[in-house]
Amino acid sequence: xxxxSLKEIITRMMGNERLKxxxxxxxxxxxxxxxKVIPEQFNPRRLIQKIxxxxxxEMLSDVEIWLCAFCYRCLxxxxxxxxxxxxxxxxxxxxVESGDTxxxxxxxxxxxxxTGRVMEVLDEVEEWRNSIGLxxxxxxxxxxxxxxxxxxxxxTGFKRKLGWEDK
Amino acid sequence: xxxxxxxxxxxxxxxxxxxxxxxxxxxxxNVQLVDVEDFSCCAPACLFYSFDFTTGVALTARNLCVAxxxxxxxxxxxxxxxxxxxxxxxxxxxxxxxxQQVNEILSTIDKEFVGNTEVKxxxxxxxxxxxxxxxxxxxTNPLKGIRAAAFYGCHLIRPHDVIKFDDSExxxxxxxxxxxxxxxxxxxxxxxxxxxxxGAFFGGVGEQVAxxxxxxIVKSAKKAxxxxxxxxxxxxxxxxxLGQFGIAENEETEAVPIxxxxxxxxxxxxLQPDELGVTLHRVDVTPLLEKIKS
Numbered sequence: 001x002x003x004x005s006l007k008e009i010i011t012r013m014m015g016n017e018r019l020k021x022x023x024x025x026x027x028x029x030x031x032x033x034x035x036k037v038i039p040e041q042f043n044p045r046r047l048i049q050k051i052x053x054x055x056x057x058e059m060l061s062d063v064e065i066w067l068c069a070f071c072y073r074c075l076x077x078x079x080x081x082x083x084x085x086x087x088x089x090x091x092x093x094x095x096v097e098s099g100d101t102x103x104x105x106x107x108x109x110x111x112x113x114x115t116g117r118v119m120e121v122l123d124e125v126e127e128w129r130n131s132i133g134l135x136x137x138x139x140x141x142x143x144x145x146x147x148x149x150x151x152x153x154x155x156t157g158f159k160r161k162l163g164w165e166d167k
Numbered sequence: 168x169x170x171x172x173x174x175x176x177x178x179x180x181x182x183x184x185x186x187x188x189x190x191x192x193x194x195x196x197n198v199q200l201v202d203v204e205d206f207s208c209c210a211p212a213c214l215f216y217s218f219d220f221t222t223g224v225a226l227t228a229r230n231l232c233v234a235x236x237x238x239x240x241x242x243x244x245x246x247x248x249x250x251x252x253x254x255x256x257x258x259x260x261x262x263x264x265x266x267q268q269v270n271e272i273l274s275t276i277d278k279e280f281v282g283n284t285e286v287k288x289x290x291x292x293x294x295x296x297x298x299x300x301x302x303x304x305x306x307t308n309p310l311k312g313i314r315a316a317a318f319y320g321c322h323l324i325r326p327h328d329v330i331k332f333d334d335s336e337x338x339x340x341x342x343x344x345x346x347x348x349x350x351x352x353x354x355x356x357x358x359x360x361x362x363x364x365x366g367a368f369f370g371g372v373g374e375q376v377a378x379x380x381x382x383x384i385v386k387s388a389k390k391a392x393x394x395x396x397x398x399x400x401x402x403x404x405x406x407x408x409l410g411q412f413g414i415a416e417n418e419e420t421e422a423v424p425i426x427x428x429x430x431x432x433x434x435x436x437x438l439q440p441d442e443l444g445v446t447l448h449r450v451d452v453t454p455l456l457e458k459i460k461s
Contacts, residue, residue: 033361037376069366070212072325076335085212092217103371109214116207118176118214118369129183132444134190135202137179142204148229148276149207155272156222 005054010090022048022082028074034067042067044074044084051087061100065091096161105162113153116141168296170242170287171234172200173252175401176208177368178244182401184444188429189244189289191442195433196297196305200242205233209248213370224265225272227255231286232278240285242292244429246400247365249288250322254329256286288323290399290428291332294340299347307437309349310459315431316355316393316423317341318384320362320403344428345397348435355391357384364406374413381410388423395424395455397431408449422450434459 028044029035035043042064050059059065065088074084095101108118115121121137129137140146159165178185193200209227210216216223231252234241243249259266260282270279287295293302319338327335338359342352363380366372384407388396398404408425425448433443445452 033363033380034366034372034376037379063371066217066371069361069363069370069372071321071361071363071366073321073361075326089212089216089220093220096218105218106214106369108369109218112208112210112214117180118208119180121180125180125183129179132183132187132441132447134179134183134187138204141207145205145207145229145233148278149226151276152225152229152272153222155275156219156225158219158222161219161222 006057006059006091006094007051007054009094010051010087022052022080024049025079027077027079028082028084031073031077033071033073034069038067044068044088047088048082048084051091059091060095060098061102063102065095066103099163113149115139116146116149168197168292169199169201169239170292171203171206171237171239173203173206173209173230173234173241173243173248175243175245175248177405178401182404184447185244185401185404185427185429187442187444188427188433191438192429192433192436193289193292195436195438196293196302198292198297201237201239203233203237206230209243209245209251211247211251211365211369213366217370221268221272224255224258224269227251228259228269228273228280229276229278231256231259231282231284232273232280234284235281236278238284240287242287242289244289244401246288246320246322247402249286249291250325250330252286254326256282256284257329288332288399290323290341290344293344293428293432295332299343302344302347302432306348306435308435310431310435311349313350313455313459314353314392314394315345315350315426316388316391316396317345317352317358318362318388318396318398318403318407319359320364320398320400322365323399324359341397341399341428345431348431350431350435353391353393355387355393357387360384360387362403362406364400364402367406368402377406378410378413381407385411385423389421393423394458395426395431395452397426397428399428404448411450424448424450424452424455426452426455 026045068088070085112118324333324335333340345352363377367377411422430443
């Protein structure tokens with residue numbers, strides 16, 4: 001059984017950027033481009049309320065926490081500078097750790113680990129680039145950079161955390 | 168002036184006309200770009216930090232270390248790269264604990280983050296490092312009569328405590344840079360809107376949200392009689408430019424051409440459209456180019 005609240009975990013994870021007291025004024029939701037279009041599905045004010053009221057465990061498997069696009073408008077408007085995007089980022093990490101996450105990393109993540117780029121460089125792209133006088137892009141970043149990326153991924157246990165390798 | 172050129176992922180592959188435009192206007196303004204094959208994707212928040220914060224910081228920090236080794240400041244052409252690299256740099260500079268943790272990871276690849284390189288965007292270089300007065304002197308072909316709608320996007324100006332460029336509520340830099348070209352920077356409601364391009368591309372935000380936002384932006388610019396929307400980020404361009412085809416069938420609204428700021432400036436500097444990749448934009452720019460010529 002979990003004895004530590006999500007609020008405590010997030011506060012600890014964020015170090016000095018503590019989860020400040022939210023007044024529930026709603027400026028964040030009022031200026032959130034996503035909440036303006038799909039208010040029933042995403043509302044940053046409501047998300048912070050859930051954390052402070054400790055409705056926490058349910059949140060980890062809720063798709064709502066994955067809808068923020070990190071535009072940072074809420075942070076700029078918040079009278080208390082509650083770092084909502086950063087908090088959501090931490091909750092996503094906890095969600096991944098819990099093994100209960102509804103969100104799988106996109107194929108772009110695998111591309112980045114394999115080639116250093118999130119998108120494949122097709123032969124046509126090289127031809128098009130060449131036709132307007134741009135230097136070749138190559139399929140991957142340098143061999144050294146690729147080795148370094150792989151080493152970092154290995155050291156942080158990224159694939160294990162994502163469940164791509166045994167825990 | 169010399170910078171390590173951080174091209175990012177989307178621009179060189181899907182928006183390569185922008186790369187041409189950036190290279191050619193900077194060459195005209197005597198700025199040197201150094202191509203660096205060791206830079207990878209910047210490891211943005213939606214892709215890496217969201218799944219594992221430490222992995223995200225370490226991958227982004229590796230790119231910062233590459234620039235430090237070359238003793239060059241980074242110049243990005245993507246606002247999302249700009250924001251992500253700037254944010255990681257600030258986090259590492261301000262938190263000794265995080266810096267130590269990340270440097271332990273980086274020590275396995277013989278790297279160390281020191282923090283002596285700055286992160287810039289082509290727009291911040293134009294505004295801060297070159298300056299509007301110098302640019303004004305270089306303009307040979309003022310774009311008189313062109314009504315340009317500046318679209319700031321998100322990551323050129325936010326989060327403000329990280330970026331420290333412009334004003335996040337009432338930004339003005341892009342307007343000033345547009346006016347230097349001789350074009351008129353017009354007011355419209357969605358000037359500081361969000362296109363959700365990177366959120367839709369990297370994250371979990373659906374197409375429905377993206378096209379609703381797109382429609383708002385285009386309609387607002389159209390209402391203000393804009394000849395073009397001027398962007399500074401490949402995600403904004405990709406979203407607004409390609410996205411207009413998706414909504415064109417449902418909406419009886421004429422498409423608005425999307426230009427990068429560097430395209431607009433390039434034309435004012437007397438460069439030809441094919442030196443700027445301008446004709447590679449999806450919405451037809453021919454009427455706009457005709458208007459500029461006349």
